[in-house]
Amino acid sequence: MDSIVTTEDTIAAIASAISIGKGGVAIIRVSGKDAINSCKKIVQTKSKYAWESHRVFRGFIQENKQNKFIDEVLILVMKSPNSFTGEDVVELHCHGGIIIVNKVLKILLSSNSRVRLANPGEFSQRAFLNGKIDLTQAESINQLINASNTRSAELAFSGVQGEIKKKIDDIKNDLINQLCEIEARVDFEEDFTDFDYTKYLKNIKKVKEKIELLIENAKRNSYIHNGISIALIGKTNVGKSSLLNLLAKKEKAIVTNIPGTTRDVIEVNLTINDIPMKIIDTAGIRETHEQIESIGIKKSFGKIKESDFIIYVYSLEEGFNVEDKKNNTRNSQRKINYYFGQ
Numbered sequence: 040m041d042s043i044v045t046t047e048d049t050i051a052a053i054a055s056a057i058s059i060g061k062g063g064v065a066i067i068r069v070s071g072k073d074a075i076n077s078c079k080k081i082v083q084t085k086s087k088y089a090w091e092s093h094r095v096f097r098g099f100i101q102e103n104k105q106n107k108f109i110d111e112v113l114i115l116v117m118k119s120p121n122s123f124t125g126e127d128v129v130e131l132h133c134h135g136g137i138i139i140v141n142k143v144l145k146i147l148l149s150s151n152s153r154v155r156l157a158n159p160g161e162f163s164q165r166a167f168l169n170g171k172i173d174l175t176q177a178e179s180i181n182q183l184i185n186a187s188n189t190r191s192a193e194l195a196f197s198g199v200q201g202e203i204k205k206k207i208d209d210i211k212n213d214l215i216n217q218l219c220e221i222e223a224r225v226d227f228e229e230d231f232t233d234f235d236y237t238k239y240l241k242n243i244k245k246v247k248e249k250i251e252l253l254i255e256n257a258k259r260n261s262y263i264h265n266g267i268s269i270a271l272i273g274k275t276n277v278g279k280s281s282l283l284n285l286l287a288k289k290e291k292a293i294v295t296n297i298p299g300t301t302r303d304v305i306e307v308n309l310t311i312n313d314i315p316m317k318i319i320d321t322a323g324i325r326e327t328h329e330q331i332e333s334i335g336i337k338k339s340f341g342k343i344k345e346s347d348f349i350i351y352v353y354s355l356e357e358g359f360n361v362e363d364k365k366n367n368t369r370n371s372q373r374k375i376n377y378y379f380g381q
């Protein structure tokens with residue numbers, strides 16, 4: 040890392056979960072050049088480790104310099120550059136509970152004019168500006184915090200550790216090497232052997248493949264982070280709603296042998312192999328003059344466009360006929376065919 044960009048403002052915010060409300064401990068994080076001094080103003084401590092970097096010590100939060108303490112806290116100081124943001128960071132580990140942690144934060148802000156409330160993501164922004172993390176890691180931190188399943192959290196954590204960064208750096212180095220050769224040849228042509236065009240093309244193709252693989256993996260990982268939407272599409276009475284109920288292990292959709300039973304979109308959220316999925320049952324596609332069913336069929340076409348994948352369901356007894364072919368062309372490359380039968 041080259042240098043630490045210290046912004047004028049020192050920022051503070053509750054770093055632990057606040058929406059849940061209660062917990063044994065809540066953490067306030069303060070970052071910036073006034074982090075230590077601002078906390079000194081509101082903390083009383085007799086610890087021999089007080090304000091040393093990377094030491095935990097005990098203190099009491101004092102309101103308005105009065106002798107009244109409002110909480111007993113553990114304090115962790117991380118001096119620049121050895122902190123998440125690269126700046127001086129102080130963490131105040133207060134008792135949990137929304138009232139107390141907010142009160143400590145309020146006291147900190149009101150007794151220090153150079154400390155302000157952090158904007159969302161501002162600690163990560165400072166870490167990025169100070170070269171502590173790159174954008175792939177910043178994005179991964181966000182994904183880790185918002186992960187809704189264990190696979191998503193695992194993937195996000197590998198991103199936090201710089202796995203994506205390593206791959207991008209590798210591609211960047213490959214490209215720089217190719218570029219160096221070209222530039223050197225332009226400047227000092229006579230010092231080189233003949234240009235091996237085939238070898239050059241082969242190397243460039245390898246880089247292209249690496250980029251394509253990275254994009255492909257990103258798409259796959261995005262399904263793990265955001266879930267996959269799968270629409271059940273097909274003609275009427277081919278077993279779409281039965282399949283939905285089977286997957287949901289519940290009678291979510293009405294099943295009858297009357298064509299056109301499902302007239303609206305029915306969505307079920309499931310987790311299969313730790314991956315969140317939304318299975319969407321739709322109205323069967325057929326020519327109809329029935330007003331409500333027509334609206335349902337329009338929605339089915341909408342779901343063909345919107346969903347990540349389509350399971351096109353058709354009857355084995357009737358076979359995959361002309362109408363199925365026509366419907367199935369709308370569903371481009373995302374088709375998985377499912378047979379109704381047995």
Ligand SMILES: Nc1nc2c(ncn2[C@@H]2O[C@H](COP(=O)(O)OP(=O)(O)O)[C@@H](O)[C@H]2O)c(=O)[nH]1
Nearest residue numbers: 275276277278279280281294295296379380381
């Ligand atoms: N023989 C057979 N009948 C099925 C199968 N799946 C569903 N059915 C029946 O086919 C009819 C239509 O099913 P439904 O799930 O409502 O079809 P949808 O209109 O495509 O949603 C019902 O009477 C079901 O009991 C299957 O795999 N085999």
Ligand SMILES: [Mg+2]
Nearest residue numbers: 279280300301
């Ligand atoms: Mg149905």
